[in-house]
Every structure is written in C-alpha cells, then in structure tokens.
Amino acid sequence: MKMIKMMIMLAAFAMVAPISAETTEDAAPADAPVTPADAPAAPATIEEIAAGVCAGCHNADGNSVIPMNPILAGQHAEYITKQLMDFKATGDEPPKRNSPVMSAMVAALSQEDMKELGAYYAKQKTIPSQITASERLLEAGKIIYLGGNIENGIPACASCHGPNGSGIPPHYPALAGQHAEYTLTQLDLFNKSERANDNEVMLQVVSRMSANEKRAVSAYISTIR
Ligand code: HEC
Ligand code: HEC
The missing domain is CATH 1.10.760.10 (Cytochrome c-like domain)
Structure with missing residues (x-):
C-alpha cells in the first residue's frame, strides 16, 4: 500500500509540479502564513525512488530476496535503462516488454530517471541467490x-x-x-x-x-x- 501511494504521489507531482512552481508565488496573498503543508515537495532523488518505490520488491540496493523478482544489483546500466523504457507504454503503443506490475512502476519515470536508476543499480554489489538445487x-x-x-x-x-x-x-x-x-x-x-x-x-x-x-x-x- 505504501509503495502504491508513493507512485501516485510521484505521478501527481510530475503532473502538477511545473504549474504550481509558476503560480504559487502570485496566487498566495502576500500576508498568508506559509505552513509546511503549503511548501512544494522537493523532487524525489534517485535514491529516494529506489528506497521508496522499488525497494518493496527489489530491495533498496537491488538485491531482491524474493525469487520471482529479479536481482538488479550489478546489472549493466544500459540493460536496466533499456528494460525500464521497454516496460513503458508510449502513446497508444503497448509496452515492448509486457509486465503490468513494472509498467505501473515506470509510468511516472522520465527518461533521465531511467538512466540514473540504471547507473544506481549497476554500481551496487551483487548478493547472489542463496537458493540451492541438486x-x-x-x-x-x-x-x-x-x-x-x-x-x-x-x-x-x-x-x-x-x-x-x-x-x-x-x-x-x-x-x-x-x-x-x-x-x-x-x-x-x-x-x-x-x-x-x-x-x-x-x-x-x-x-x-x-x-x-x-x-x-x-x-x-x-x-x-
Ligand atoms: C510490486 C513489485 C515491484 C516493484 C515495486 C518494482 N518492481 Fe521491478 N520487477 C518486478 C517484477 C515481478 C519483475 C519481473 C517482470 C517480468 O516478469 O518480466 C520486475 C522487473 C524489473 C526489471 C527488469 C530486470 C531484468 O533483469 O530484466 C527492472 C530493471 C526493474 N524491475 C526495475 C524496477 C525499478 C527501477 C522499480 C522502482 C521504480 C521497480 N522495479 C519496482 C516487481 C517490482
Ligand atoms: C546470440 C546471443 C545470445 C545467446 C546465445 C543467449 N542469449 Fe540470453 N539474451 C541475449 C540478449 C540480447 C538478451 C537481452 C534481451 C533484451 O534486451 O531484453 C538476453 C536476455 C536473456 C535473459 C533475460 C535476463 C533478465 O535479466 O531478464 C535470460 C534469462 C537469458 N538471456 C538466458 C539465456 C540462456 C539460459 C541462454 C543459453 C541457453 C542464453 N540466454 C543464450 C542474447 C543471447
């Protein structure tokens, strides 16, 4: 639930940020008290996105311990960025890589975010799967x-x-x-x-x-x- 709320917040922020940044100064009466609640939220950093949105399934450092969720730590940056772009629907086109979960996750991410997320996971140290087989x-x-x-x-x-x-x-x-x-x-x-x-x-x-x-x-x- 927390994670989904965060995604909605991110999506909402991406949509309203440019408008509110231009208008808050003029719109607010000069003597209106500025409460913390009125202050615009700072844009989320890549570390905040990784820890707040992605960590629930991939862990903050990309070393997922859930066997159906991939380990991202140590993966090549370019490959990660490509996958994130492929999960994203463009216009009426369906995403190139089909995963409803991941498509929802990337909906609010910009191309720049996807590049930075690739670089972020690439530099994390891999903790390999510990599950054994015969x-x-x-x-x-x-x-x-x-x-x-x-x-x-x-x-x-x-x-x-x-x-x-x-x-x-x-x-x-x-x-x-x-x-x-x-x-x-x-x-x-x-x-x-x-x-x-x-x-x-x-x-x-x-x-x-x-x-x-x-x-x-x-x-x-x-x-x-
Ligand atoms: C609700 C769980 C969940 C969350 C949250 C989540 N992911 Fe995923 N992720 C998955 C699953 C499941 C897959 C495998 C999808 C498939 O079957 O192809 C996946 C796949 C990926 C892949 C492809 C890896 C590969 O080796 O091809 C990348 C990259 C990725 N996720 C990055 C992210 C990033 C970045 C975030 C945060 C913005 C995120 N994920 C949030 C569940 C999640
Ligand atoms: C001719 C080159 C080639 C060979 C041989 C090959 N692969 Fe791949 N493989 C690729 C490419 C290219 C991709 C990336 C596709 C993309 O961009 O999504 C890939 C992706 C994958 C992935 C997805 C990784 C992820 O994190 O989601 C798996 C798993 C995989 N290969 C397993 C195998 C296995 C197992 C074999 C041997 C039986 C194999 N590959 C042989 C080229 C190859």
Whole structure:
C-alpha cells in the first residue's frame, strides 16, 4: 500500500509540479502564513525512488530476496535503462516488454530517471541467490550454459552472456547469481513470445530447449559467482 501511494504521489507531482512552481508565488496573498503543508515537495532523488518505490520488491540496493523478482544489483546500466523504457507504454503503443506490475512502476519515470536508476543499480554489489538445487540438475545446467546442445542446435549461453555470467554490455545482460525462478520465467516468456523485446534473439535460443533443460540452466545460472 505504501509503495502504491508513493507512485501516485510521484505521478501527481510530475503532473502538477511545473504549474504550481509558476503560480504559487502570485496566487498566495502576500500576508498568508506559509505552513509546511503549503511548501512544494522537493523532487524525489534517485535514491529516494529506489528506497521508496522499488525497494518493496527489489530491495533498496537491488538485491531482491524474493525469487520471482529479479536481482538488479550489478546489472549493466544500459540493460536496466533499456528494460525500464521497454516496460513503458508510449502513446497508444503497448509496452515492448509486457509486465503490468513494472509498467505501473515506470509510468511516472522520465527518461533521465531511467538512466540514473540504471547507473544506481549497476554500481551496487551483487548478493547472489542463496537458493540451492541438486548436484545433478546443476551439472546438466552447466553443460548447456557452457557448451549448449549441438544435437538440438542450442547455442552456448556463455557465447553471449560470458563464461562467468557477467554478460557483455550494452546488449547482453549479466545473469550470474540471478534467482532461478525469475530466469526460468523469462525463458518461458521468451518462448511464448510474451517477452519480445529482444529482437527474437532469445526466442531462437529457447525455442529448441526442453522444459528440463530450461530448469537446469536456470538453476546453474543462480549458482554462478
Ligand atoms: C510490486 C513489485 C515491484 C516493484 C515495486 C518494482 N518492481 Fe521491478 N520487477 C518486478 C517484477 C515481478 C519483475 C519481473 C517482470 C517480468 O516478469 O518480466 C520486475 C522487473 C524489473 C526489471 C527488469 C530486470 C531484468 O533483469 O530484466 C527492472 C530493471 C526493474 N524491475 C526495475 C524496477 C525499478 C527501477 C522499480 C522502482 C521504480 C521497480 N522495479 C519496482 C516487481 C517490482
Ligand atoms: C546470440 C546471443 C545470445 C545467446 C546465445 C543467449 N542469449 Fe540470453 N539474451 C541475449 C540478449 C540480447 C538478451 C537481452 C534481451 C533484451 O534486451 O531484453 C538476453 C536476455 C536473456 C535473459 C533475460 C535476463 C533478465 O535479466 O531478464 C535470460 C534469462 C537469458 N538471456 C538466458 C539465456 C540462456 C539460459 C541462454 C543459453 C541457453 C542464453 N540466454 C543464450 C542474447 C543471447
């Protein structure tokens, strides 16, 4: 509830700020007492947005401990900014990346805010997922991650996301230590074209993967340090 209130406040502020800034001085009678309630709120800083709006799901430093919410800490700034822009609807166009939750979150953010949020999370230290999986699953996932599956034409994840999962900025996101549940959800969304903001690169990769391969590679990724 607190978080939603904050978003509404931010949205309301973005809409009324330019007008009130110009008119408050003329509109108020010269002898009107200035109470703190009348004072215009200062614009929220990026740290305030991260702590007040995003922290509820991603933690203030971007190290989400909820497995369905991605860890943002240490992710490349450009990738984060791109995702925030892709979540935002422009005009009548639906957002490029479909997530009603995140679309509501970015509605009040400016392009500049999204750039600064990218830089903010990129410089936080990653605390990797602590959820464990069986050795067998991790072994199977490691083989796919590093070598792909030649028989089925699955490319090695490492070729684009790096052998240690650190990604290659600006286009290839870091994956190391991400929650397995989040990663698996994204692989399924790419597969169903419900996440289609990747120019079909990931669709090509996942369309040939079995459910078990997706599960295994997601588990392995969460353990890369
Ligand atoms: C109510 C919970 C919630 C809040 C609050 C929230 N997020 Fe998210 N965020 C999510 C979920 C869930 C996803 C995964 C969406 C999906 O399924 O694609 C996500 C995804 C993201 C991603 C994509 C990460 C990636 O690896 O692709 C970014 C970036 C992000 N959020 C940033 C933010 C920022 C910045 C804020 C604050 C302005 C915020 N989020 C607030 C729940 C939330
Ligand atoms: C040819 C290059 C390429 C290969 C190979 C590749 N990826 Fe990707 N992957 C991408 C690109 C590009 C994106 C970013 C899409 C975007 O901008 O939203 C991405 C995004 C992702 C994401 C979303 C990350 C997030 O934080 O939401 C996951 C998960 C992922 N890849 C997993 C994998 C796995 C697992 C494999 C191996 C089976 C793999 N990728 C192989 C290029 C590749």
